[in-house]
Amino acid sequence: MTTRDDQLTPPASAPGASALPIDEAPEAAGKTTQAIRLAGVSKAYRTGRADLLALDSVSLTVHDGEFVCLIGASGCGKSTLLNLVAGLDKPTSGEVDTGSRRVGLMFQEPALFPWLTAGRNVEVALRARGVPKAARRVEVAELLATVRLSGFADRRPHELSGGMRQRVALARALAQDADVLLMDEPFGALDAMTRDLLHDELERICAERTLTVLFVTHNVREAARLSDRVIVLSSRPGRIIAEYPVPRPGPRRMDSPEVAHLAGTLTDRLREEMGTHGS
Numbered sequence: 001m002t003t004r005d006d007q008l009t010p011p012a013s014a015p016g017a018s019a020l021p022i023d024e025a026p027e028a029a030g031k032t033t034q035a036i037r038l039a040g041v042s043k044a045y046r047t048g049r050a051d052l053l054a055l056d057s058v059s060l061t062v063h064d065g066e067f068v069c070l071i072g073a074s075g076c077g078k079s080t081l082l083n084l085v086a087g088l089d090k091p092t093s094g095e096v097d098t099g100s101r102r103v104g105l106m107f108q109e110p111a112l113f114p115w116l117t118a119g120r121n122v123e124v125a126l127r128a129r130g131v132p133k134a135a136r137r138v139e140v141a142e143l144l145a146t147v148r149l150s151g152f153a154d155r156r157p158h159e160l161s162g163g164m165r166q167r168v169a170l171a172r173a174l175a176q177d178a179d180v181l182l183m184d185e186p187f188g189a190l191d192a193m194t195r196d197l198l199h200d201e202l203e204r205i206c207a208e209r210t211l212t213v214l215f216v217t218h219n220v221r222e223a224a225r226l227s228d229r230v231i232v233l234s235s236r237p238g239r240i241i242a243e244y245p246v247p248r249p250g251p252r253r254m255d256s257p258e259v260a261h262l263a264g265t266l267t268d269r270l271r272e273e274m275g276t277h278g279s
Helices: 024-028 079-084 120-129 133-146 162-175 192-209 219-224 257-277
Strands: 034-047 049-064 065-071 094-099 103-105 180-184 210-216 229-233 240-245
Touching: 024 133, 034 079, 034 210, 049 162, 049 210, 049 240, 065 079, 065 162, 079 103, 079 180, 079 210, 103 162, 120 133, 120 162, 120 219, 133 162, 192 219, 210 240, 219 257, 240 257
Parallel strands: 065 210, 065 229, 103 180, 180 210
Antiparallel strands: 034 049, 034 094, 229 240
16 A cells, blocks of 8 residues: 655644644534544542543534544543543533434453353443344454455464454444444554554544544554544643644545655654653
8 A cells, every 4th residue: 555645734733733623624524424522521539639621621622524533641531531421421511412423432452251252242231232143144244354264263262363353343333333433542542553454444444434433542642643633642641732633635644744744743742741741
């Protein structure tokens, strides 16, 4: 696959410049339907006598079909934000809205049931949706084919590589018939080659299904390679401090010049933030 020759336009939120207003980039890309909306969201946890503020007044809109990456220092509230969007937790204040969209969640660990085969692990999500048994068999085969695992339905997790287990986890997430996919460092534990291959698969699946993705990562190159927008969160409490729209005229590679350029900009912004807070 060839890489692009054009260079990224310097982000409006580069160090020393103002962050791009939250909704400008998607509108410019022709995406106007909101899939995820956070309005003034804060989340505090009770720890002893004091409250620990994880997120502070976060407002963010993600549009249908958009791929948005969240990056920031450890403990800045990225996973907390995903949990709020997934409905696994409630904000202390503010509003989280996904409309009537179905939301799927995928973690760094595949979290497969070790006693079940790959096919049965995917089927768990279909059973939870109430899909009839005969239809489940067909849909499991289709989902495993989607993640390029046809012929592995009867393998148990210990018989699969790390990348293959993550493919099963992705198939299970898709089995939830999700419109919105929340991904919490799903490829963080994989080697570089396997991760790059799964990037290709994820891009293909997102294009085929028009999925909206909110993706947490510590890897700035991964964010630059996959996203339509990169959101940078401050150190705790998490606030949105910068936003980088990413032009996408064609396929990207991890080692391409434009990905390296944006990754460098993101690294500089994170270093600035961590230096300010002494992290």
